[in-house]
Amino acid sequence: MGFDDGEPVFADKGHDHAQCKARAISGAEAICLSLDLRLTDLRRQVLEIIWSSHKPIGAYDILESLSAQRGRVAPPTVYRALDFLVSHGIVHRIETLNAFVGCREPGPDHDGQFLICSDCGVAAELNDPQMMAAVVRSIRHAGFQPVRQTIEVSGLCPECLEQSRGE
Amino acid sequence: MGFDDGEPVFADKGHDHAQCKARAISGAEAICLSLDLRLTDLRRQVLEIIWSSHKPIGAYDILESLSAQRGRVAPPTVYRALDFLVSHGIVHRIETLNAFVGCREPGPDHDGQFLICSDCGVAAELNDPQMMAAVVRSIRHAGFQPVRQTIEVSGLCPECLEQSRGE
């Protein structure tokens, strides 16, 4: 299930998040290098802000954080950077939250499936081929040609679930 | 796959849509009767507007249409009616479109899966137990407790697909 990197779907509380972020930046650099894209300062800063946690962050929260770094910034600046990052599979948009989250395995043309904790706010990305296959199979029966899929499940992450059982 | 009522997932172009609408209203009436809820004039009018087609409609388009019927109407009026209809499973919200669409099999506590044509705008609702099972199975492996699922797939409906092949 999920990625084949052996990592848990939900990073535990004490994990080395600096490493998460560093790996994400490296991945973005690799993509831009291979596709001849430009990871400008602005885009890199936005990506770093998004990776400041595993919780999806809204465009205007990004804007605020960005303004602290480079002075007054207007919405289009943020949205353009987001468009770039999302269109190249470096960041995902969470439709149910109007928010953005970093991709663990960046690359073109993948939609992922997201588990979003309604308690603590963290989001985890799956990329389960069996789930995707089940969805596509069901859809094809309807004569529908899928292009883009949005799968977002809200609920309780393992930690918050554990906590709720304790009470 | 889908509902067990034998109807096609996508209603064809020449179908009797007045019947779709009438059945939806009847369903809503039945729900309200059984749960002691009030399907007021306002709520019924909003439901009828939503059922004017199989295309998801935005809140402000509903507002405009509603204003034509009962004079100036403010956003909260529409959103409150929508909250009622959505919370009782009579209408679904399409997250990827910020729009609302009528439910074919209204009732509490179901999320459905939606196929949305990016060409003509129609949306069809599935309720495929196999797909849901596959999603839940994959999710449980991550130690996640699902509460609400949002599955929306955009692409081409059978008619638009046929048309695009012809060109």
Place this chain on the structure above:
DNA sequence: AAAGGTATGTTATAGTGTATCGTTCGCGTG
């Protein structure tokens, strides 16, 4: 009739996302 809850009206404002235009930057070409 009085009371209390539900539904609606009304105004204002919050939150999210784009259109448009002008300027700057990076880079290849003559």
Place this chain on the structure above:
DNA sequence: CACGCGAACGATACACTATAACATACCTTT
């Protein structure tokens, strides 16, 4: 180097989506 071109960015204004807060009307029960 000067030029030209497209991509990226800055800045202003605006469009679209949704809710807060408070007042009023309605409906049901006592």
